[in-house]
Amino acid sequence: xxxxxxxIVGPDTLAYWRGLKPVLLWTDVLVxxxxxxxxxxxxxARRREHLRAPWRQVFARPLAxxxxxxxxxxxxxxxxxxxxxxxxxxxxxxxxGGQQQEVFHAVEVLSLLxxxxxxxxxxxxxxYSAPFATHLYAKETLELPDGTRVRDYPxxxxxxxxxxxxxxxxxxxxxxxxxxxxxxxxWWLLFxxxxxxxxxxxxxxxxxxxxxxxxxxxxxxxxxxxxGVLALVFxxxxxxxxxxxxxxxxxxxxxxxxxxxxxLKSVRTALVIGTLTxxxxxxxxxxxxxMAGYFRGWVDDVIQYLYTTLNxxxxxxxxxxxxxxxxxxxxxxPEMFETAAERADMRLLFLCIILGVTSWTTLxxxxxxxxxxxxxxxxxxxxxxxxxxxFRILSRHLLPNVMHIVLITVVLDFSGLVLAEAILSYVxxxxxxSMHSWGNMINGARLEMARExxxxxxxxxxxVFMFLLVLAANLLADAVRDAxxxxxxxxxxxxxx
Amino acid sequence: MLAYIVRRLLYAVPIxxxxxxxxxxxxxxxxxxxxxxxxxxxxxxxxxxxxxxWKAARGYDKPLLYNEAxxxxxxxxxxxxxxxxxxxxxxxxxxxxxxxxxxYDIYQRMWPSLAIAVxxxxxxxxxxxxxxxxxxxxxxxxxxxxxxxxxxxxxxxSSLFYIIAGQYVIGKLLHLxxxxxxDGGWNALKFIVLPVCIAVLYGLGSGARWYRTLFLEEAGKDxxxxxxxxxxxxxxxxxxxxLRNALIPILTxxxxxxxxxxxxxLVLESFFGIPGLGSYTxxxxxxxxxxxxxxxxxxxxxxxxxxxxxxxxxxxxxDPRVRIS
Numbered sequence: 001x002x003x004x005x006x007x008i009v010g011p012d013t014l015a016y017w018r019g020l021k022p023v024l025l026w027t028d029v030l031v032x033x034x035x036x037x038x039x040x041x042x043x044x045a046r047r048r049e050h051l052r053a054p055w056r057q058v059f060a061r062p063l064a065x066x067x068x069x070x071x072x073x074x075x076x077x078x079x080x081x082x083x084x085x086x087x088x089x090x091x092x093x094x095x096x097g098g099q100q101q102e103v104f105h106a107v108e109v110l111s112l113l114x115x116x117x118x119x120x121x122x123x124x125x126x127x128y129s130a131p132f133a134t135h136l137y138a139k140e141t142l143e144l145p146d147g148t149r150v151r152d153y154p155x156x157x158x159x160x161x162x163x164x165x166x167x168x169x170x171x172x173x174x175x176x177x178x179x180x181x182x183x184x185x186x187w188w189l190l191f192x193x194x195x196x197x198x199x200x201x202x203x204x205x206x207x208x209x210x211x212x213x214x215x216x217x218x219x220x221x222x223x224x225x226x227x228g229v230l231a232l233v234f235x236x237x238x239x240x241x242x243x244x245x246x247x248x249x250x251x252x253x254x255x256x257x258x259x260x261x262x263x264l265k266s267v268r269t270a271l272v273i274g275t276l277t278x279x280x281x282x283x284x285x286x287x288x289x290x291m292a293g294y295f296r297g298w299v300d301d302v303i304q305y306l307y308t309t310l311n312x313x314x315x316x317x318x319x320x321x322x323x324x325x326x327x328x329x330x331x332x333x334p335e336m337f338e339t340a341a342e343r344a345d346m347r348l349l350f351l352c353i354i355l356g357v358t359s360w361t362t363l364x365x366x367x368x369x370x371x372x373x374x375x376x377x378x379x380x381x382x383x384x385x386x387x388x389x390x391f392r393i394l395s396r397h398l399l400p401n402v403m404h405i406v407l408i409t410v411v412l413d414f415s416g417l418v419l420a421e422a423i424l425s426y427v428x429x430x431x432x433x434s435m436h437s438w439g440n441m442i443n444g445a446r447l448e449m450a451r452e453x454x455x456x457x458x459x460x461x462x463x464v465f466m467f468l469l470v471l472a473a474n475l476l477a478d479a480v481r482d483a484x485x486x487x488x489x490x491x492x493x494x495x496x497x
Numbered sequence: 498m499l500a501y502i503v504r505r506l507l508y509a510v511p512i513x514x515x516x517x518x519x520x521x522x523x524x525x526x527x528x529x530x531x532x533x534x535x536x537x538x539x540x541x542x543x544x545x546x547x548x549x550x551w552k553a554a555r556g557y558d559k560p561l562l563y564n565e566a567x568x569x570x571x572x573x574x575x576x577x578x579x580x581x582x583x584x585x586x587x588x589x590x591x592x593x594x595x596x597x598x599x600x601y602d603i604y605q606r607m608w609p610s611l612a613i614a615v616x617x618x619x620x621x622x623x624x625x626x627x628x629x630x631x632x633x634x635x636x637x638x639x640x641x642x643x644x645x646x647x648x649x650x651x652x653x654x655s656s657l658f659y660i661i662a663g664q665y666v667i668g669k670l671l672h673l674x675x676x677x678x679x680d681g682g683w684n685a686l687k688f689i690v691l692p693v694c695i696a697v698l699y700g701l702g703s704g705a706r707w708y709r710t711l712f713l714e715e716a717g718k719d720x721x722x723x724x725x726x727x728x729x730x731x732x733x734x735x736x737x738x739x740l741r742n743a744l745i746p747i748l749t750x751x752x753x754x755x756x757x758x759x760x761x762x763l764v765l766e767s768f769f770g771i772p773g774l775g776s777y778t779x780x781x782x783x784x785x786x787x788x789x790x791x792x793x794x795x796x797x798x799x800x801x802x803x804x805x806x807x808x809x810x811x812x813x814x815x816d817p818r819v820r821i822s
Binding site: 305308309310311312313314316317318320321322324325327328329331332415419422423426427428429442446449454459463466467470471474475478 | 520533649661757785
């Protein structure tokens with residue numbers, strides 16, 4: 001990875017960046033839109049104490065802070081993987097064809113993450129190999145230098161190729177691991193000191209006393225926990241940077257692709273499904289839910305009928321039928337998509353939308369109930385009496401008072417959706433089989449369960465990463481719910497007093 | 498009471514019509530039967546005759562909504578909409594795209610599904626309530642905190658992991674039960690044990706945590722404080738007061754899913770090779786047999802609406818406050 005960094009400064013690299021053709025996938029647009037909205041929301045909330053207070057309460061919880069650190073690591077990987085482009089092809093025939101020559105771009109859509117992980121992406125073996133293996137998992141007929149043929153496990157092309165003698169592997173791995181961990185610790189120490197210095201500057205305190213405060217865990221926000229988790233993250237990253245280019249640290253899959261690379265590429269899919277699904281349908285759910293509760297009468301009847309009907313169809317079956325139909329549509333209209341990535345992306349977006357259709361009904365029902373309650377509240381009645389337009393009442397008086405429900409629902413839904421993706425991929429109606437996702441990894445590895453000895457690394461890598469993300473999301477969601485839900489908030493306050 | 502039930506039943510009719518229309522649009526309008534035929538026969542080198550034959554064999558060669566070639570009422574009945582969608586109301590599912598009788602298949606496969614789903618429900622309920630009560634009994638101690646953390650960890654693990662790990666450890670390493678398969682009668686027991694245990698374990702994380710909040714909410718109410726003030730023992734307070742009242746939301750939550758038990762569990766059944774309705778649906782989705790998927794969508798919706806109806810009725814039976822008002 002250092003080689004990539006070195007390249008960036010060189011003039012060749014600049015020309016390389018200019019030659020790229022940016023590709024904006026649909027989900028990319030939505031992801032960046034989401035990031036923009038989030039930034040605006042944070043900026044807005046920072047200036048208002050009544051919004052800052054619950055968030056401070058969220059992050060004051062050590063577990064929530066740790067979860068937030070882990071989540072943001074996933075988000076960074078996901079965002080890096082959301083900047084897409086296509087590389088120019090080398091002109092055929094070699095030498096200068098002049099300015100007019102049209103530049104063709106490769107069909108393969110890459111992302112920034114692919115550039116960072118280029119060695120991992122390109123070091124493809126023949127088939128399965130275990131983590132840190134130097135030999136392939138399957139026997140092949142090998143020709144020895146003296147002409148005799150034996151059936152044995154061949155050496156890997158890339159994994160541990162720098163070793164003269166494969167028996168040195170364990171020592172080499174240990175040595176490099178230690179070096180990697182030490183590097184990570186060094187970087188972390190630098191970061192931690194900078195962070196404490198920043199805190200000291202903000203609180204107008206001497207550095208030493210600030211450091212003691214952080215170490216003793218006496219700060220308002222649990223910085224000690226954050227730095228502790230970050231130490232683990234730094235060490236893990238440095239360890240991977242040190243070892244991943246030389247070994248397949250998570251092994252390789254059936255076609256010899258690096259499992260670590262696949263696992264990281266799957267992060268974006270999981271995040272997109274977890275976030276976009278709820279957000280795509282959020283405007284409908286909020287508008288319809290508020291309208292049903294506010295206007296009542298026939299509007300209420302129509303909206304209730306709508307969501308009861310949609311809710312009555314078992315979720316998996318509705319998703320399955322819709323995705324099957326989309327499949328037929330894509331298969332019969334191949335001309336609509338320029339690259340395979342665009343086709344896979346379309347399917348991902350559609351999956352988000354259809355998952356949203358099945359899940360917005362709960363939120364809509366909750367909001368309807370809340371709006372019904374709010375309709376009778378004095379200030380809403382006063383607004384009605386003053387002749388304030390309906391839309392204005394909905395947006396100024398009702399919406400801010402149901403936002404906590406929306407927020408809690410969005411956060412709570414996230415982990416369930418990430419888990420659902422794996423199930424849907426198993427059923428065969430998940431994301432495109434060409435797209436990296438934990439569900440696809442599990443589904444592919446499941447078929448190899450019967451092998452003896454078992455091929456376990458793909459499964460385990462997908463499960464562990466999924467578990468980390470979901471656990472972090474669950475912990476964060478709990479903290480958000482406790483801080484924003486008036487019922488639990490009062491209960492928590494009552495317990496403390 | 499009777500008038501209430503009749504009114505609720507009538508309310509279900511437009512919902513069923515809506516579901517029927519949605520499935521019709523999804524399966525016949527978004528993609529025409531021609532598209533489906535082409536996909537089943539392979540995308541390339543398909544002759545129009547082959548498509549026409551495929552459609553005719555499955556009854557997809559009629560007009561969608563209105564048949565001009567017929568007279569009288571047949572103009573409406575000899576159409577895809579009537580043959581494939583309206584007939585669902587009478588539970589006439591017709592034949593699958595592979596030519597089997599769907600109604601017969603459903604009847605056959607219903608029992609293995611129930612054999613898994615009913616024990617999962619019963620034992621799951623018992624396990625969840627027990628765990629939640631224990632946590633409430635030890636509330637505000639380390640046992641409670643640790644227990645909740647454990648539950649959060651349990652619910653963060655993918656259900657596929659429970660299944661795969663369970664099959665690997667119990668089935669493959671320890672050889673306690675067969676990894677997958679099914680048999681009739683009492684022989685089915687050894688095939689059922691593992692999936693039921695796994696499903697109960699998986700459900701424990703979110704289930705027990707949810708029940709714990711219900712119990713805690715109930716335990717914070719005034720009548721519980723009164724009971725304690727009277728000097729009743731913690732055991733009596735928990736079982737006679739808290740549990741009884743918290744059972745109302747739990748039971749009504751269970752009633753909703755009672756009819757859906759027939760549908761079985763998609764993932765569990767297909768992993769363990771149980772010939773129930775869940776694996777039937779998965780096989781149909783994988784084979785892209787739209788006739789079966791359509792039938793299952795309708796059946797599932799009917800059962801869900803039935804569940805809603807039962808919930809409303811059980812509310813009035815269980816909770817006297819609802820009955821009086």
